[in-house]
Amino acid sequence: MKINMPRFDKAQVLVVGDLMLDRYWHGPTSRISPEAPVPVVKVEQNEDRPGGAANVALNVTALGAGVSLVGLVGKDEAGEALQKQLTSARVNCAFSIAEEEPTITKLRIISRHQQLIRLDFEEAFSAEHSESIQSELEPLLGNVGVLVLSDYGKGTLSDCQGLIEAAKAESVPVLVDPKGSDFSKYRGATLLTPNLSEFEEIVGHCASDEELVSKGQALAKELELDALLVTRSEHGMTLILAEGDEVHFPARAREVFDVTGAGDTVISTLASALAAGEELTNAVALSNIAASIVVGKLGTAAISAPELRRAVSKEQGAERxxxxxxxxxxxxxxxxxxxxxxxxxxxxxxxxxxxxxxxxxxxxxxxxxxxxxxxxxxxxxxxxxxxxxxxxxxxxxxxxxxxxxxxxxxxxxxxxxxxxxxxxxxxxxxxxxxxxxxxxxxxxxxxxxxxxxxxxxxxxxxxxxxxxxxxxxxxxx
Structure with missing residues (x-):
């Protein structure tokens, strides 16, 4: 199929969801600890990257689109570091501060390009914060083309229905990266982007493409969705429309290095393309190519518009x-x-x-x-x-x-x-x-x-x- 590169600079996206700070400590390891059978890592480099919904926003702005980000952070150093990085990347941050809970932080220890361990610092945010999320979101809806709900199950999106209804009142499409075993909380959204395991947790095992499509259409109608985009790892992606034929997109990754953040790349590219005025099928094709780029990188990473354009050019046979x-x-x-x-x-x-x-x-x-x-x-x-x-x-x-x-x-x-x-x-x-x-x-x-x-x-x-x-x-x- 013919794939177009959108005018991302004309797009405005609003992202709401669970914010995280991904920390990476890098260093060599050459011996086993005498205290326990574990490798000793001599930390030589520290790196912070926005994660979760923050990574979605970072991917949007890396493509050249405008983006606003709503979410919860703690009153701590990690929250300040996260907001500083995002602001410097041209993300408009509209954060609510949680006085009691910490900013969600994930610390990864890396040696020789291998992740040895991950340490999580987090407490789920309580439902009482949902009102502040709603109040931050509503003034921003009038200036955006797409709303993305990035759900990691940490409590920021405890009132999805309120957010979806507010967006629909402004005729703003809602894309959801879902989490958990209850998709009814996303009822009325425009499109959901579950991976295959998340999808099968809801509808049961799918033994064939035909069964996957049939169950997907039934789920879309039940939840009043326009479409489902099921990401299927080495089997690519399948776009299932509530009304109409499905479209299968083959996997394009030549070498998978790290799948961390690949789902963020998919939904951010999809949202940016739709906000730029692209049709859904072309937007999904672009997100499929973007995913093939990001899985070749280590950790959460944003791809740029030139990277995506180069990949599209190669896909269209125009590399040279x-x-x-x-x-x-x-x-x-x-x-x-x-x-x-x-x-x-x-x-x-x-x-x-x-x-x-x-x-x-x-x-x-x-x-x-x-x-x-x-x-x-x-x-x-x-x-x-x-x-x-x-x-x-x-x-x-x-x-x-x-x-x-x-x-x-x-x-x-x-x-x-x-x-x-x-x-x-x-x-x-x-x-x-x-x-x-x-x-x-x-x-x-x-x-x-x-x-x-x-x-x-x-x-x-x-x-x-x-x-x-x-x-x-x-x-x-």
Whole structure:
């Protein structure tokens, strides 16, 4: 399926849920303690990361969307550390302070990239705090596109129904990452994202995809949901609609390093895409790709929009090689986000010869990435006359894409690439042959926004026309 990259900068998301501080102590271990049969870790590095609903918010803002976060923290150092990190990451924090309970903190001891033990510091928040959560949420609903309820069963979401009703009153979709054996508390939400074990705890074991879908549709209707998204680990994800056909998304992770926080990445990407105006199926496809990235990282981690864009580009076959115009623009956005400069050149490139190869190598040397645009068959015929091109556009692109110097190759149907140049806006426009700088088509446009125009030379005695004439001459003898 075709996957679009949304305008995340246009999205606003509200996250409400259990806040946590994930602490990591790293260090080497080379001996066993004489006191007990456990390894001794020499702690050399400390690291704090927002966890739980805070990690969801962090993922949202890493994608470039705006996010507000409502939750409970204790009146302690951990709560202050959590809010400081989130504020510095552009998360709008609307926290309620619990006087008696501590900020939920999880301490992980890591050695040689392996988690040895986790220590939890927490007390479930009492239901009396639900009123403060409601009062923090309501003023924020008017400015958001999606509400996310991130439930870790720690007490922040003791009144889900009140939050869901408030969101529905403002026509704000509600996405829920559920917890526990009672999903009735999420009745009326737009979509739930349970993993397979959480889902089967509610509906019972599913022996087949058909049974999973059937039970999912029944659950969605019972709870008045629009949809369920069941995450299934190595079996990918299944989107089950209360009305309509299900959609299966295959797993895309090539190497699973740590699944911590993967569910947060799924719902944050889904929420951000929906808030940006994407359709549900495309938003789920994006969240599936995002999950494949995050499981290759250690611990709770947020992925960035350039990371996701690169993965989408690869998924669409646009990492390099032959691309469509739309695929090219996605790939270019990623390259620019990585600070890479773009070089553009064009031509017919009918019969590839040494002059072409040398020229393209020179062109690539003018920047980090080379876009090669070639004339369509009809365009070549208009420019070169009857009998040309010798090779159709598909074959020309296939050969050119195999050159190391070429990152992306595509064709244009006009006689000049001016329209394409307006889309690409390269940093450097290069042309070969006997052109003067002022005679390069599109040069004036490129210079208008600060780009450069450069003229390079082909190798001597190399010409497609000369090669064609020699072949024709030999055949006449």
């Amino acid at each position: 090689g032959v691309v469509t115009e739309e695929q090219l623009l996605i790939a270019l956005a990623d390259a620019r986000a990585a600070g890479e400069s773009i070089v553009f050149t064009n031509g017919c490139f009918d019969i590839l010869h040494a002059g072409h190869v040398g020229y393209l190598e020179q062109a690539r040397a003018q920047g980090d990435r080379l876009v090669l645009a070639i004339n369509s068959d009809a365009s070549v015929s208009r420019l070169k006359g009857p009998g040309r091109p010798i090779n159709p556009v598909e074959r020309r692109m296939a050969v050119l894409s195999g050159l190391e110097a070429v990152d992306w190759v595509l064709y244009f149907t006009e006689d000049t690439p001016e329209r394409l140049l307006e889309q690409v806006k390269p940093d450097v426009l290069v042309k070969g042959g006997d052109y003067g700088i002022e005679g390069v088509v599109g040069g004036e446009f490129v210079r208008s926004y600060g780009g450069e125009v450069r003229v390079l030379s082909f190798l001597d005695n190399c010409s497609t026309t000369a090669i064609v004439e020699k072949i024709q001459g030999d055949s006449d003898e």
